[in-house]
Amino acid sequence: MSASRTFRVLPGFHLTLGYTLAYLSLIVLLPLAAVFLKTASLSIAEFWNVISAPRVVASYKLSFGVSLIAAAINAVFGLMLAWSLVRYSFPGKRFIDALIDLPFALPTAVAGIALTALYAKNGWIGQYLDPLGIQVAFKPLGVLVALVFIGLPFVVRTVQPILEDLDTELEEAAASLGAQRWQIFRHVILPVLLPALLTGFALAFARAVGEYGSVIFIAGNIPMVSEITPLMIITKLEQYDYAGATAIAVVMLVLSFLLLLLINGLQAWTAKRTGRDR
Numbered sequence: 001m002s003a004s005r006t007f008r009v010l011p012g013f014h015l016t017l018g019y020t021l022a023y024l025s026l027i028v029l030l031p032l033a034a035v036f037l038k039t040a041s042l043s044i045a046e047f048w049n050v051i052s053a054p055r056v057v058a059s060y061k062l063s064f065g066v067s068l069i070a071a072a073i074n075a076v077f078g079l080m081l082a083w084s085l086v087r088y089s090f091p092g093k094r095f096i097d098a099l100i101d102l103p104f105a106l107p108t109a110v111a112g113i114a115l116t117a118l119y120a121k122n123g124w125i126g127q128y129l130d131p132l133g134i135q136v137a138f139k140p141l142g143v144l145v146a147l148v149f150i151g152l153p154f155v156v157r158t159v160q161p162i163l164e165d166l167d168t169e170l171e172e173a174a175a176s177l178g179a180q181r182w183q184i185f186r187h188v189i190l191p192v193l194l195p196a197l198l199t200g201f202a203l204a205f206a207r208a209v210g211e212y213g214s215v216i217f218i219a220g221n222i223p224m225v226s227e228i229t230p231l232m233i234i235t236k237l238e239q240y241d242y243a244g245a246t247a248i249a250v251v252m253l254v255l256s257f258l259l260l261l262l263i264n265g266l267q268a269w270t271a272k273r274t275g276r277d278r
Helices: 013-039 044-051 054-087 093-099 108-119 126-132 140-165 168-176 181-209 213-219 229-238 242-274
Strands: none
Touching: 013 242, 044 242, 054 093, 054 140, 054 181, 054 229, 054 242, 108 126, 108 140, 108 213, 140 181, 140 213, 168 181, 181 242, 213 229, 229 242
């Protein structure tokens, strides 16, 4: 009877699950519950007045809108970059591969200052864009640049392992049957990559929505123009308006959760259609 028992490195299921739930509660659930409890101190009218203020609504539009655009840009160019790193050999490949992780390691404030120095009117890049009427720093476009910068690694590192495991014989078989390059990508490669690509998109979006340090420098924080929602929360905290800050945080949390739920549902549906959930 003892010989038939399965050896487990970790302790029993119930003990392991208990540790997991306790850790998850302390790190995630309790802080989120505290946000909702603090918001409950406001009346419905006060809550609505806080979250529907014109500056706050403008920050919602900027944060969520630009985050979605940045995640979409990263999904396209992150896929192209991952493809180049996996399928081609070229000088400096290892250096570029290591450089992708730079936004992970670089302090966000340093990234914001560096981007501002590059894209300001007198910056290395901004001095050539400004005569063309393209203003990046202290505009919503600057927020987009910062969010693309910090979100790119999420897409590349999510898609890259799938590309490495992708069997090129399927592409060669499709080509031998007369399929064009776009048809091979559309019907052979994309269905395999799509779940991972959606995961990278979701991760990049989630990081972009909550980004603060790399954005406030290049955004300029102009009311109704380039103020992001995390900045509105910080402003409320600096004014000791903790209930107002948590009210905005609750709206941001709920909207982020709904969007991520939608993306994850689309990912699960895609994986089911392509048979990758087995």
